[in-house]
Amino acid sequence: MSHNPQAASAQDFELPGHDVLAITGRDAVAFAQAQFMNDIAALGDGQWHWNGWLTAKGRVIALFALLRIDAETLWLVLPDVDATALATQLQRFVFRSKLKLEPRADLHAVAAFAQPGAASGAMSAVVDGGIELDMGGAGGARRLRIATTDAASNNALASRWRTFDLAHGLPRLDADQAETWTPQQLSLERLRAFSVKKGCYPGQEIVARTHFLGKVKRGLVRLQGAGVPALAEVMDGEPVGPAAQTARPIGQLICAEADEGLAVMPLEAGDGPFATGNLPCTRLSLLDGLAR
Structure with a gap:
């Protein structure tokens, strides 16, 4: 057993409470662009950003990391949101769009307080066993790998990860907080998690009016x-x-x-x-x- 705290914190551990929802198909990007609050068209293949889904009244239903794998594949990395439940809600708006909403129960969130091996900033990287995201901030380095292989659980490191999220202004919203707050009330401009310029999406009018009229x-x-x-x-x-x-x-x-x-x-x-x-x-x- 190591007595080096830095070495211990750099170990991979299972990140609980994170699901992955894949959106695939010819119309995947167009559908997500019309539904979600950030500008997916601005992402290149392999890039990710913070994004979310709002009610028509501009309240946050879900907040997530959205990764563009390619022109027909998006992954939503969902903290505290059940992928199957969200897919069911989104399915009501698919209509004739050519796409598939697929909860990826085979994928696991594996985290470490360590420098990413290849990912940097908004650019992900394909690594052995999955896709790597750079989740670091002013509080230090972190990496997240979405992989088919799991890691051992570690309650202390999982708690430290969540504390890091909160310290950097990433709210971790449980079901009781869904559909309660606007993006501005959650200060999501700090994460560049919503757009006021990309065009229509549910809640866009409320978000834009609040932004441009200075009513925050x-x-x-x-x-x-x-x-x-x-x-x-x-x-x-x-x-x-x-x-x-x-x-x-x-x-x-x-x-x-x-x-x-x-x-x-x-x-x-x-x-x-x-x-x-x-x-x-x-x-x-x-x-x-x-x-x-």
Whole structure:
């Protein structure tokens, strides 16, 4: 057993909660371009970006990494979203399009806190056993391989991966948060995850109006504190003392890992003091570098 923390963290491990949905066929790219919120036409073969699917009212149903394999093949790498359920929802909009929605249960997400072997930025790479994505950011290097071979589970490293996501402003939305937030409320412009120029898609009018009229009032705030995992409301004061009697809800925690989480809060919320779960919490800066 290695006693080198760096060597231990560089090991491959199974990344739980990640499914893959393949969209294949002559009309795959055109269908995805019409349904999803980012500009797939701007991707070359082998490139990927953050993308998502919205309701007609501009609320995020699913957030994912979209990889263009070639002109007739797309992969959606889905954190926290069941590929079969999403395929069923999308199937209602296929109509006469020539494409297939295929949940890829044979593919696994294998992660490591290490430099990618060949992938870089938005460019993926074909490696032994699968396709590699560069998932690194300001917090360090990470690689993700979508492969037919699995790796051993490691709860500590999986938790560290999720914490890294949150620290870089990638919200991990469970089913309770689906269809609740707009892309701007989730600060998804930081990930370059949506387009206001590519043309029509469900929710596009709401997204564009909010963007061009400057009506964004809330966004993501990164918080740290012992009460954060409770996913309670965020209060605008200390949890004890006279201020606690007049504290009011100012935001909502939407995802957490260990003692860190992301909350949707007013952009003018400032630096606190804040409390959640009846305990004090601290505002931390969101890290950069995860946009593609």
